[in-house]
Amino acid sequence: MNSKNGRSLIARVDGVTLSFGDRIVLKNCSLDVVEGAITCIIGLSGAGKSTILRLLDGLLLPSEGHIYVLGSDLCHLSEEQVNVMRQKIGLSFQFAALLDSLSVGDNVALPLREHTKLSRAEIRQTVFEALDSVGLAHAYDDLPAELSGGMLKRAGFARAIVTRPALVLYDEPTTGLDPIVSKLITETILKLRSKLNGTAVVISHDLPSIFTMADYIAMLFEGAIIAYDTADRIRNSPNPIVQQFLQGSEAGPIQI
Numbered sequence: 001m002n003s004k005n006g007r008s009l010i011a012r013v014d015g016v017t018l019s020f021g022d023r024i025v026l027k028n029c030s031l032d033v034v035e036g037a038i039t040c041i042i043g044l045s046g047a048g049k050s051t052i053l054r055l056l057d058g059l060l061l062p063s064e065g066h067i068y069v070l071g072s073d074l075c076h077l078s079e080e081q082v083n084v085m086r087q088k089i090g091l092s093f094q095f096a097a098l099l100d101s102l103s104v105g106d107n108v109a110l111p112l113r114e115h116t117k118l119s120r121a122e123i124r125q126t127v128f129e130a131l132d133s134v135g136l137a138h139a140y141d142d143l144p145a146e147l148s149g150g151m152l153k154r155a156g157f158a159r160a161i162v163t164r165p166a167l168v169l170y171d172e173p174t175t176g177l178d179p180i181v182s183k184l185i186t187e188t189i190l191k192l193r194s195k196l197n198g199t200a201v202v203i204s205h206d207l208p209s210i211f212t213m214a215d216y217i218a219m220l221f222e223g224a225i226i227a228y229d230t231a232d233r234i235r236n237s238p239n240p241i242v243q244q245f246l247q248g249s250e251a252g253p254i255q256i
């Protein structure tokens, strides 16, 4: 699958419409996810950004349109086939969802136990490396309740990348973290991309982090992607909606 200008795509949201009850959240929404690149989605709170990630992860189906991931249309796969596809996708949730009764290490090990035949020692090593990449190697045996909010977020992040998925979806990876940990997370996303040629879609409100890591930025507004381009071009976009959003200004076409 290629984009209009010939880049290889790992995923594509194609003309998607989706409603919750009578609220239309996405309306004829399309988004290209270029392979090997980091695509950041920006947009107002409630715009539907997390909804796009849930579509890409096969957790939701649109009422119209298609979701292509790694060459398959998720709308045409059986539940079982979607589950196989989901093993190639890592999802780091907006709100870390770890099981309280398991240690941090055991939480991160879950996808490996479920989907691989690695030995206990190999799992321990792989989990250790994933935790180490988010600065949490020391928390391997801790329970989630013993971690701060920021540490929990990083543990969820380690769990999303532990299987080295072809596509990683990060929902607000740096929200609520101090600037130093935010930088560490941003650098980890970049490190993973260069090491594994990993593709990522990142939702974020953290503009410094976005402009550090994004290859492409897409702005979601009123149900559709209204601007999509390289990070530099989005920064200098003539679109008044994009500029109002980036500048956090009250004046402009976005009604507050």
Ligand SMILES: Nc1ncnc2c1ncn2[C@@H]1O[C@H](COP(=O)(O)OP(=O)(O)OP(=O)(O)O)[C@@H](O)[C@H]1O
Pocket: 020, 021, 025, 043, 044, 045, 046, 047, 048, 049, 050, 051, 052, 094
């Ligand atoms: N399962 C659901 N049932 C009903 N409404 C939902 C559901 N999930 C999301 N919504 C609604 O869809 C809209 C988009 O939600 P979404 O979580 O995708 O927004 P978002 O852009 O990620 O916002 P934020 O920046 O605050 O995280 C919101 O109005 C939300 O209330």
Ligand SMILES: [Mg+2]
Pocket: 049, 050, 051, 094, 171
């Ligand atoms: Mg969200």
